[in-house]
Amino acid sequence: MKPPMRRHFLQGLGAAWLALGLPRHAWASVVRAVRVWPAAQYTRVTIESDSALSVNHQRLANPERLVVDIEGLELSSQLRDLVAQVQPDDPYIGAVRVGQFQPRVVRLVLDLKQGVAPQVFSLAPVAAYQHRTVFDLYPTVEQDPLLQFLQDKLRAEGQAQRQADDALGDFIGRVGQRPEPLERLIIVAIDPGHGGEDPGAVGPSGLKEKDVVLSIGLQLRDRINATPGMRAYMTRDSDYFVPLGERVRRARRVQADLFVSIHADAFYTPQARGASVYALSTQGASSSAARWMADRENASDAVGGINAQVADAQVLRAMLDMSTTAQINDSLQLGSAMLSQLDRVGRLHKRRVEQAGFAVLKAPDVPSVLVETAFISNPDEERRLADRDYQAGLVEALHQGIRQYFSRNPPMARRRAL
Numbered sequence: 288m289k290p291p292m293r294r295h296f297l298q299g300l301g302a303a304w305l306a307l308g309l310p311r312h313a314w315a316s317v318v319r320a321v322r323v324w325p326a327a328q329y330t331r332v333t334i335e336s337d338s339a340l341s342v343n344h345q346r347l348a349n350p351e352r353l354v355v356d357i358e359g360l361e362l363s364s365q366l367r368d369l370v371a372q373v374q375p376d377d378p379y380i381g382a383v384r385v386g387q388f389q390p391r392v393v394r395l396v397l398d399l400k401q402g403v404a405p406q407v408f409s410l411a412p413v414a415a416y417q418h419r420t421v422f423d424l425y426p427t428v429e430q431d432p433l434l435q436f437l438q439d440k441l442r443a444e445g446q447a448q449r450q451a452d453d454a455l456g457d458f459i460g461r462v463g464q465r466p467e468p469l470e471r472l473i474i475v476a477i478d479p480g481h482g483g484e485d486p487g488a489v490g491p492s493g494l495k496e497k498d499v500v501l502s503i504g505l506q507l508r509d510r511i512n513a514t515p516g517m518r519a520y521m522t523r524d525s526d527y528f529v530p531l532g533e534r535v536r537r538a539r540r541v542q543a544d545l546f547v548s549i550h551a552d553a554f555y556t557p558q559a560r561g562a563s564v565y566a567l568s569t570q571g572a573s574s575s576a577a578r579w580m581a582d583r584e585n586a587s588d589a590v591g592g593i594n595a596q597v598a599d600a601q602v603l604r605a606m607l608d609m610s611t612t613a614q615i616n617d618s619l620q621l622g623s624a625m626l627s628q629l630d631r632v633g634r635l636h637k638r639r640v641e642q643a644g645f646a647v648l649k650a651p652d653v654p655s656v657l658v659e660t661a662f663i664s665n666p667d668e669e670r671r672l673a674d675r676d677y678q679a680g681l682v683e684a685l686h687q688g689i690r691q692y693f694s695r696n697p698p699m700a701r702r703r704a705l
């Protein structure tokens with residue numbers, strides 16, 4: 288994109304500017320889009336603009352609200368659109384008000400449903416995005432994935448809240464130990480790739496990877512939860528972005544026995560087809576294609592947008608230093624079991640588990656695989672991926688692969704060995 292040419296073009300539009308909600312003044316940034324991504328973990332508001340915005344924010348109490356002043360901006364239809372984008376079931380935002388606070392300052396007031404710890408940061412242009420200003424509204428007290436997992440499990444079993452509370456009270460404070468109601472359970476972390484600001488790969492007819500893999504992930508969750516002795520944990524269960532390190536952290540927090548990341552990526556040739564399974568490598572990739580795929584998947588944080596100041600880079604670095612040899616051996620076994628099942632559903636891209644430095648597979652103590660279910664860039668496979676029956680076939684194959692793996696590697700023996 289060449290901004291000077293664009294400006295020329297806009298000047299030619301004359302009076303139509305106002306009607307389009309475009310700014311009259313050279314000092315003003317143009318807002319391209321406004322997006323809201325509500326989720327239980329956090330709600331994100333993104334303002335995308337043609338230049339970086341200067342933003343001040345303050346939290347006010349009674350009632351709780353976040354007041355945001357953006358300099359160099361005029362009220363536009365895109366900004367007003369933000370008001371309509373807030374959904375009634377948003378856990379954090381009750382309503383948004385937008386106004387021209389001063390001649391060159393737009394004020395947003397976010398009426399909050401609860402106190403939040405906001406993270407406000409900006410992102411330089413990347414992929415299809417221009418400049419982004421991001422407001423991540425986190426709860427003041429972080430939701431513990433393990434507590435959440437336990438509560439969901441006990442609720443699913445129809446246990447009374449009181450019993451659930453007792454069971455929880457039993458383990459709180461005991462770090463590194465499994466709470467009693469989970470001791471004999473196989474916990475499978477299911478990680479649908481991408482989400483929210485990060486659509487993943489997009490197929491030739493517009494199908495988004497993030498939507499397909501969420502659909503497959505939710506079906507796999509139900510299949511696993513219907514299996515005695517197994518329970519699924521979702522690293523994301525709706526359309527919002529979860530950073531790669533956070534996915535790993537959540538899986539480790541619930542002491543998952545397995546981590547299965549689900550994808551449907553693109554390749555630079557539309558002919559590429561078939562399923563593949565990847566494990567971590569700490570010593571270079573098993574092929575240049577595997578390295579290429581890992582680079583693509585690892586770009587998720589940049590596209591999805593993480594706050595560089597609080598990125599859990601340190602946590603990831605610490606995990607990398609720990610031994611991952613046993614993890615990788617287990618992951619290769621799990622991957623092989625899955626490939627033998629996927630072979631029955633459709634084509635395989637590679638018959639062997641490939642290896643590369645995928646950031647999302649770096650839990651040192653949880654066998655972790657990344658499944659590329661098909662190439663969404665292949666028109667044929669894009670059509671299949673959208674098909675509910677084909678998805679069900681993939682789910683069945685992954686489920687059988689997981690069962691096969693556990694029949695050969697009982698989790699109790701593994702846990703004792705740790």
Ligand SMILES: [Zn+2]
Binds near residue numbers: 481488496550
């Ligand atoms: Zn992907």
